[in-house]
Amino acid sequence: MCSNPSCQPLAFLIEAPPQPLRTHCSQVAGHRSAPHHLRAGSKSSGRDAASLNRLRPLPERALSWPCPSALAIPYPAVARRGPDVAYAPPLAGPAPSSGSLRSERGSVEASTGVLDRIPCRQKRSRFGCLHCSEESAATRLTLFLSSNMTSKKVIAVFGATGAQGGSVAKAILEGKKFAVRALTRDVTQPNALALQDLGAEVVKGDLDDEASVEAALKGAYGAFLVTSIWNSNREKKEVCQGKLVADVAKRLGLKHVVFSGLENVKRLTNGKLKVEHFDEKGEVEEYFWSIGVPMTSIRVAAYFENFFTIWKPMKASDGDYYTLALPMGDIPMHGISVADIGAVVSSIFNSPAEFLGKAVGLSAEALTIQQYADVLSKILGKEVRDAKITPEAYEKLGFPKAEELANMFRFYQMKPDRDVKLTHQLNPKVKSFSQFISENQGAFKSI
Numbered sequence: 201m202c203s204n205p206s207c208q209p210l211a212f213l214i215e216a217p218p219q220p221l222r223t224h225c226s227q228v229a230g231h232r233s234a235p236h237h238l239r240a241g242s243k244s245s246g247r248d249a250a251s252l253n254r255l256r257p258l259p260e261r262a263l264s265w266p267c268p269s270a271l272a273i274p275y276p277a278v279a280r281r282g283p284d285v286a287y288a289p290p291l292a293g294p295a296p297s298s299g300s301l302r303s304e305r306g307s308v309e310a311s312t313g314v315l316d317r318i319p320c321r322q323k324r325s326r327f328g329c330l331h332c333s334e335e336s337a338a339t340r341l342t343l344f345l346s347s348n349m350t351s352k353k354v355i356a357v358f359g360a361t362g363a364q365g366g367s368v369a370k371a372i373l374e375g376k377k378f379a380v381r382a383l384t385r386d387v388t389q390p391n392a393l394a395l396q397d398l399g400a401e402v403v404k405g406d407l408d409d410e411a412s413v414e415a416a417l418k419g420a421y422g423a424f425l426v427t428s429i430w431n432s433n434r435e436k437k438e439v440c441q442g443k444l445v446a447d448v449a450k451r452l453g454l455k456h457v458v459f460s461g462l463e464n465v466k467r468l469t470n471g472k473l474k475v476e477h478f479d480e481k482g483e484v485e486e487y488f489w490s491i492g493v494p495m496t497s498i499r500v501a502a503y504f505e506n507f508f509t510i511w512k513p514m515k516a517s518d519g520d521y522y523t524l525a526l527p528m529g530d531i532p533m534h535g536i537s538v539a540d541i542g543a544v545v546s547s548i549f550n551s552p553a554e555f556l557g558k559a560v561g562l563s564a565e566a567l568t569i570q571q572y573a574d575v576l577s578k579i580l581g582k583e584v585r586d587a588k589i590t591p592e593a594y595e596k597l598g599f600p601k602a603e604e605l606a607n608m609f610r611f612y613q614m615k616p617d618r619d620v621k622l623t624h625q626l627n628p629k630v631k632s633f634s635q636f637i638s639e640n641q642g643a644f645k646s647i
């Protein structure tokens with residue numbers, strides 16, 4: 201380790217020529233091409249310069265820091281020395297296909313190449329340009345790390361490329377208290393790159409793969425989990441995904457998980473109603489708490505965004521008006537914009553003592569279907585009416601999961617606990633349905 205107490209340790213993994221394995225470091229021993237940690241200003245710097253032209257991914261077993269015998273590059277020294285440091289020649293050869301840099305101060309990973317991912321400083325292209333490629337590896341890494349590495353606690357966010365997780369990742373980044381590790385199965389997709397631009401560490405994470413979940417949560421303080429109702433062939437897929445994260449969180453000692461849960465309707469109604477995508481989340485909630493993971497469940501009301509898609513007003517066949525076919529009778533239905541959930545979750549992470557072990561129902565407001573219709577009529581200038589469909593008629597509509605959704609509306613009619621006041625306290629900017637529709641009129645152009 202660097203003898204200067206002000207130095208922050210930083211481990212670079214550099215591809216080095218074949219050399220004897222460093223058997224004194226158990227995390228490294230046995231790896232075919234031993235990773236090479238360097239000390240700035242050490243006598244070995246010059247000799248090793250030639251080998252510093254390519255970066256390779258850190259093998260998983262070498263990731264935990266500090267390795268007692270690993271040498272460290274003191275981060276401030278690298279930052280001061282810039283491109284002239286003896287041990288950092290200009291990048292030569294093709295860009296690496298993947299890379300991973302970690303230290304006590306945080307970590308940076310990119311499966312399509314660390315240097316490729318460094319934003320172009322000249323703003324001539326998205327990631328690097330001719331000028332950038334002429335800069336030394338050390339300069340570019342230093343610039344990248346200085347803006348991306350942090351001493352903040354890390355929150356790993358599942359579903360970060362999606363609606364809920366994306367909202368959560370952005371709100372936590374805006375809050376600046378925690379660092380975000382955004383998890384996705386495809387780190388190259390546009391939503392992942394956008395989060396990286398906002399300062400998130402983007403890491404591969406697959407909820408159907410235990411090793412991936414373990415790597416994704418390693419070193420994290422907390423996690424946000426939203427399970428997926430699609431893309432898995434397994435029975436009870438949300439239960440599998442949720443319990444896996446719970447087990448790994450327990451094993452790794454995460455301090456706070458916020459889980460996007462819902463009620464176990466089947467259990468609450470003694471088997472009378474089955475709503476699989478609720479029941480499975482309820483089972484996961486129970487499991488988290490039963491094994492003692494510090495967890496807060498958020499039970500999210502129906503997204504207002506559903507009115508853009510599955511709940512879009514439908515043209516009536518018998519006149520110049522539109523209908524909303526949602527079987528709620530005259531009972532108000534809770535709703536919230538998914539974009540407003542992130543700030544709520546960020547507030548929950550900021551006050552763990554208040555929320556650990558609790559389930560919090562989130563809602564911006566509750567309106568009857570006729571009230572939703574009235575808001576749409578007023579703002580869109582088209583007449584929208586409540587179709588007054590019953591759950592019995594709804595479940596016979598014949599689309600996939602019609603029966604499950606009819607049961608969901610039956611459960612909504614039982615008025616599950618959603619706390620409008622608390623939601624507004626946790627996110628004072630939460631939008632009403634009226635505000636939401638006003639700001640998104642473009643989504644209804646086709647009606």
Ligand SMILES: NC(=O)c1ccc[n+]([C@@H]2O[C@H](COP(=O)([O-])OP(=O)(O)OC[C@H]3O[C@@H](n4cnc5c(N)ncnc54)[C@H](OP(=O)(O)O)[C@@H]3O)[C@@H](O)[C@H]2O)c1
Nearest residue numbers: 359360361362363364384385406407408427428500502503
């Ligand atoms: N719609 C509503 O009104 C409503 C209300 C309350 C709760 N919910 C719940 O919200 C959840 C859906 O969340 P959303 O709206 O954010 O969905 P979304 O926008 O479709 O995003 C799904 C996310 O899940 C990730 N994902 C899918 N499979 C994965 C896997 N195997 N491993 C890791 N990540 C995976 C995707 O990431 P990558 O593709 O990048 O890997 C993506 O980021 C559902 O469980 C639903 O029940 C919905």
